[in-house]
Amino acid sequence: MLVKLDHVKKHYATFDLDCTMELAEGCITGVIGRNGAGKTTTFKLILDLIHPDAGEITILDEPVSKLNTKKREQIGVVLSDSGFSESLHLEAIARILKPMYHTFDPADFKKQAQAAGLPLRQPLSQFSNGMKAKAKLLMALSHHPRLLILDEPTAGLDVVARDEVLDMLRAFMENEQAGILISSHISSDLEGLCDDIYLIDQGKVKLHESNETILSEYGLIKVNASQYEKLDKDYLLAVEKEGYGYACLTNQRAYYQENYPGIVVEKANLDRVLTIMSRGESK
Amino acid sequence: MKGLLVKDYLMLSAQKRFMLLALIMMIVISVSANNGSFVIGYCAFMGSLMGTNSISYDDYNHGYSFLMTLPFTRKEYVLEKFIFCLSCVVLFSVVGALIALVGQMMRGLNETYLMSFGLTYLILIWIAFLIAAIMLPVQLHFGSERARIAFAIVMLSLFVLVIGGIKLTEGLPIQLDPIFSQLSLPLMVGVGIGILGVAFALSYSISLAIMQRKEF
Numbered sequence: 001m002l003v004k005l006d007h008v009k010k011h012y013a014t015f016d017l018d019c020t021m022e023l024a025e026g027c028i029t030g031v032i033g034r035n036g037a038g039k040t041t042t043f044k045l046i047l048d049l050i051h052p053d054a055g056e057i058t059i060l061d062e063p064v065s066k067l068n069t070k071k072r073e074q075i076g077v078v079l080s081d082s083g084f085s086e087s088l089h090l091e092a093i094a095r096i097l098k099p100m101y102h103t104f105d106p107a108d109f110k111k112q113a114q115a116a117g118l119p120l121r122q123p124l125s126q127f128s129n130g131m132k133a134k135a136k137l138l139m140a141l142s143h144h145p146r147l148l149i150l151d152e153p154t155a156g157l158d159v160v161a162r163d164e165v166l167d168m169l170r171a172f173m174e175n176e177q178a179g180i181l182i183s184s185h186i187s188s189d190l191e192g193l194c195d196d197i198y199l200i201d202q203g204k205v206k207l208h209e210s211n212e213t214i215l216s217e218y219g220l221i222k223v224n225a226s227q228y229e230k231l232d233k234d235y236l237l238a239v240e241k242e243g244y245g246y247a248c249l250t251n252q253r254a255y256y257q258e259n260y261p262g263i264v265v266e267k268a269n270l271d272r273v274l275t276i277m278s279r280g281e282s283k
Numbered sequence: 284m285k286g287l288l289v290k291d292y293l294m295l296s297a298q299k300r301f302m303l304l305a306l307i308m309m310i311v312i313s314v315s316a317n318n319g320s321f322v323i324g325y326c327a328f329m330g331s332l333m334g335t336n337s338i339s340y341d342d343y344n345h346g347y348s349f350l351m352t353l354p355f356t357r358k359e360y361v362l363e364k365f366i367f368c369l370s371c372v373v374l375f376s377v378v379g380a381l382i383a384l385v386g387q388m389m390r391g392l393n394e395t396y397l398m399s400f401g402l403t404y405l406i407l408i409w410i411a412f413l414i415a416a417i418m419l420p421v422q423l424h425f426g427s428e429r430a431r432i433a434f435a436i437v438m439l440s441l442f443v444l445v446i447g448g449i450k451l452t453e454g455l456p457i458q459l460d461p462i463f464s465q466l467s468l469p470l471m472v473g474v475g476i477g478i479l480g481v482a483f484a485l486s487y488s489i490s491l492a493i494m495q496r497k498e499f
Contacts, residue, residue: 047352049499072354082348085294085340092293100286100354149352 001025001058002147002179008045008055010203017041017203019055023147026176028169030194030211031183032274038203039183040080043151046181047077060147073101076140080152083136086125090118090135101143109142116164129156137165141172148172150182154189162186166193187270191215197270201278207237209251218268219253220276222246227263232256233283240280249276284355287363291337295371298333305329309379313386320403322386326379327372327411334368335418339427347499357494361423365487368415376408402468409475416479416486423493 003023010017017038023029033039044050045057048064057064060071084093090113094106110120116134124132133156140148148169154162166189172178184190190197190211197214199207209218223231224245235252249268250256257265309322341350351357380400387396422430 044348044499049348049351051498069354069356069359072352075352075354077349077352079349079352082345082350084349085343085346087297088290088293095293096286096290098286099289 002060003046003181004056004058005042005045006056006058008042008052008057010041010045010050011053012041015203017045019045019200019203019205021198021205021208023179023181025179026173027195028173028180028182028193030190030197030270031181031200032185032187032190032197032270033183033200034274034278037200037278039200040151041203042200043079043149043181043183046149047075073103073143074146076143076145076148078133078136078140078148078150078153080155083132084124084139087123089121089123091120093139097139097142104143109138112138112142130158130161133157134161134165137168141168146175146178148178148180148182150180152184153182154184154186162189169193187274191270199274199277206277206282207273213251214268214270214273217251217253218273219250219256220266220268220272221248221250221256221260222264222266223248227260231260231263236283238276238280238282240276247272247276247280249273249280284359284363284366286353287355287360288367291340291363291367294337294340295333306378306382309382310386313382314389319383319387319400320407322383323376323379323404324407324410326382327376327407328414330372330375331368331411331415331418333375334364334371334415335422335430336427337367338364338419338422339430342426351499357497358491361487361490361494364419364423364490365483368419369412372408372411372415376404376411380404405472405475409479412479413482416482420486420489420493423490423497 001022001024003021005019005021008017008019015036015038019038019042021029021042031039031042041050045052046059046064048057048067051065059067060074062068062071084096088096091110094104094109097104097109098106113120113135116138118127118131118135118138124135127135133153137150137153140150150169154165157165169180169182170193173180182190182194194211196208196210198205221231221236222242222244228239228246228248231248235250235255237249237251239249240247249272253265253267256263305325309326313319313322341347351360355363384392384400387400418430418434421433424430425433
């Protein structure tokens with residue numbers, strides 16, 4: 001197991017995190033949730049930036065607090081609001097990374113940067129948001145890690161650039177021992193990339209499901225009040241009151257399509273799963 | 284740790300314009316005003332400041348979060364800060380000393396001057412080292428903004444302690460001045476090194492404890 005969180009708790013004044021999560025080799029796991037749900041807190045716990053109040057965190061089969069520098073070299077990180085000082089340029093960053101990572105090749109890094117259209121001697125402060133996002137990912141990949149922890153790596157990228165980034169991540173996963181833990185507000189990126197999804201809301205894991213199951217078996221049922229009264233609620237995960245009646249999330253879309261031919265049953269996507277699980281009433 | 288040192292030296296070199304300006308100012312003072320002590324002291328303290336300010340640069344723009352995910356331990360981070368800071372003090376003070384010497388050479392050097400110069404250099408670099416030892420844990424704990432206020436409070440407290448100590452000794456039945464004037468230079472240097480050693484040992488332990496507990 002690349003990452004394992006076992007009943008990890010962290011208390012803050014505004015919310016409490018209580019999280020159990022795993023990332024296996026060869027998998028890409030997505031984490032979704034509203035702003036302030038606890039995604040970044042979870043990532044910071046995994047990266048030993050903050051200390052848990054309870055629970056165990058294991059990274060690359062070691063307790064996170066005992067991770068040595070050799071194992072830390074196997075982790076590549078992208079954080080949405082943090083990086084190298086923006087007064088540095090990529091050539092300077094290459095000089096910093098070279099002694100830190102045994103597997104870092106400055107020539108290869110510079111070649112990749114130039115191929116991505118990133119200037120080597122321009123300070124990061126003069127990069128666009130998209131360029132900064134690409135640079136961060138390149139730095140994370142440059143030392144051939146085994147584990148990638150990516151907090152919103154595609155934020156600020158246009159569609160074409162996002163596609164290029166996702167291709168880089170798919171190429172990274174050709175190593176079957178590797179794994180990616182990724183959070184993003186762009187659900188379509190995660191739908192096309194991830195093997196499984198964790199939904200975090202108010203510090204708790206509200207949902208953990210394979211991406212394939214969500215896309216093939218989850219459904220959104222739209223009913224008015226009288227239809228809702230007659231609906232079998234055994235397979236409803238969450239219900240949200242809407243202007244027309246109720247929007248209901250189910251993980252048994254086929255059941256409702258067969259047994260309630262008169263009601264609207266749509267395929268669910270990650271955005272709708274997130275909004276109903278976060279705002280609706282859980283069943 | 285080497286990567287961290289490379290980072291800090293690169294960040295320092297990014298301030299070459301400021302340092303060049305300060306260098307020109309020191310040369311002018313040394314040549315025109317015959318104030319070698321000021322030049323050495325200013326350069327040594329600037330070294331101390333630049334060294335400890337590297338913590339502010341790490342902290343700037345939430346940089347700490349990403350920095351602490353890189354492959355080094357928090358212990359290595361603290362050790363690197365001490366090494367970097369001390370190297371800055373030495374580097375800057377040597378430059379200051381060279382400027383002061385060159386300035387004095389234009390007016391003529393003699394043995395008396397060189398002896399007093401050497402002693403002045405040692406005292407000023409000792410003070411700069413002590414300031415670094417105090418400021419490193421203060422910066423680590425309070426962050427750059429509050430560290431300036433904390434530093435002012437610490438300096439004021441030291442000043443009060445020193446003045447208070449002097450006033451206290453004036454009231455003693457035994458006068459200490461004749462005793463101090465009997466102390467040899469090697470003994471004073473030894474005591475100075477001893478005080479610095481204790482200061483750095485304490486500073487390092489406190490800094491390490493701060494960093495181990497810190498959350499980013």
